[in-house]
Amino acid sequence: MKKNLICFFLLAGLLFPFSVLSQLVYHEGSSFPVYGKSRESTFGRYTRLPGSVADFARRPVWDLGLHSAGLAVRFRSNSTTISVRWTNTFCNSMNHMAPTGVRGLDLYAWVDGGWRFVNCARPGSGKTTESRIVSDMVPEEREYMLYLPLYDGIDSLSIGVDSCAMIGAPRLSYPVREHPIVFYGTSILQGGCSSRPGMAHTNILSRRLNREAINLGFSGNGQLDYEIAHLMAEVDAGVFVLDFVPNVTVEQIETKLLPFYRILRDRHPDTPIVFVEDPVFPHTFFDVQAAASVRRLNAALAEHYRRLRESGERNIYYVSSEDMLGDDGEATVDGIHFTDLGMMRYADLLYPVLRRVLK
Known part of the structure; x- marks a missing residue:
């Protein structure tokens, strides 16, 4: 009888997956x-x-922060x-x-x-x-x-x-938590419109670089709010990535960018800060007003970057959006928000920059 029971359980283990039992x-x-x-x-x-x-x-920033x-x-x-x-x-x-x-x-x-x-x-x-x-x-x-x-x-x-x-709890301290990448930006940076969370470009880059990433993307509201800059400045970051341009006006760049930057730089005099241009969205191929808006915003950002460089600021980097999404127009859902393909192309653009500055 005992031998029969042993045989039964052995046979059950072969016939049924462990998870079923x-x-x-x-x-x-x-x-x-x-x-x-x-x-x-x-x-x-x-x-x-x-x-x-x-x-x-x-209020919109706070509500989105609950995401x-x-x-x-x-x-x-x-x-x-x-x-x-x-x-x-x-x-x-x-x-x-x-x-x-x-x-x-x-x-x-x-x-x-x-x-x-x-x-x-x-x-x-x-x-x-x-x-x-x-x-x-x-x-x-x-x-x-x-x-x-x-x-x-x-x-x-x-x-x-x-x-x-x-x-x-994990045994491996991966992704590495010391000196994380701190991203600030818009709906795209928050993850719109990835098919699943792991395909947001911030998460893709975190895995590739094996470095913790902090996502401070606020859909429609990456408008250089100073309280978010103060929050970012609390982090002993390896690099700050500023990708806010799709949510601001030229006037906001003129009036708010330098104070926002100074909040970070005064607390972190040597930490790399990366400025990212407004994407050349696929719909701007046809929409001439949208195309002109992108050019004006990127020109304003480039001018501020130039002034910072000429004033002696170091460890600042500028990423052009020219090659961000490719030239086939196939990387967005709606002409603006990125698909997984767009997220991957964006990650490909930022990866060598971040790898170089994360010493």
């Missing part, structure tokens, strides 16, 4: 480190701005299955961006010295979703990075693994 147990996301925050004490665990900013920030763009939860596990259960703050949707990018999640694993996409978690119709990201894996310990939504927030998050599997 094991129930899932969920673990609170608060047990694991969150990457991509400018400071640990933000308004909520999965938000980007500290509560103190609420007293000074414009979890650029944030990622790091953990390790030997589970054969990874599942997630999460509640979105707003249950947002947009007519030009995939729900997986707006309010879904994205899982990567560290494999052979780099981050490899595993799968995404598709959001449901309501605020709370439970989604199995991957199953039937070999039960070996792996390091994971779970990207959070780009255009929604997270009120609660838990990670499900096999009941007999381990899950814990």
Whole structure:
């Protein structure tokens, strides 16, 4: 009888995947480190701005700061299955961006010295979703990075693994957290319109450079707000990337850029600061007024950069947008916001610059 039971369990193990024989147990996301925050004490665990900013920030900036763009939860596990259960703050949707990018999640694993996409978690119709990201894996310990939504927030998050599997804090300090890349900008920088969180160019660059990235993109509101500059200045950054031009006027560049810059430079006299031009959007091929606006904005930015250089400012860099999106017109959803192809091309443009300045 005993021998028959042993044979039965051995046969069951061959016929049924380990994940089928094991129930899932969920673990609170608060047990694991969150990457991509400018400071640990933000308004909520999965938000980007500290509560103190609420007293000074414009309302749209504060509301967008509740989005979890650029944030990622790091953990390790030997589970054969990874599942997630999460509640979105707003249950947002947009007519030009995939729900997986707006309010879904994205899982990567560290494999052979780099981050490899595993799968995404598709959001449901309501605020709370439970989604199995991957199953039937070999039960070996792996390091994971779970990207959070780009255009929604997270009120609660838990990670499900096999009941007999381990899950814990990461052993590897990857991406490297010392001297992160701090990005400031617009809807494109926030992640619009990536098909999933991991394809936002800030996240692509973070993986390529193996360096933590802080995403301070505010859709339609990258307008050189000084309270955001002060928040950025609190970070011991490896480089500051200023990519705000699509959201400002020439007048705002003239009046606000230098004070914004000085807030960063006075606190960080040697940290590289990168200025990025307004993209040459595909629709400007036909829209002559939009094309003229892009030229005026980029001319104003270039003039300020020239003045800074002539005044003796060092460790400042200028990135032209001429080759940002290619010349085929195929890198956006709506003539403005980037598809995954656009995000990849943008990352390709910035990568050599950031690699050079991140010494």
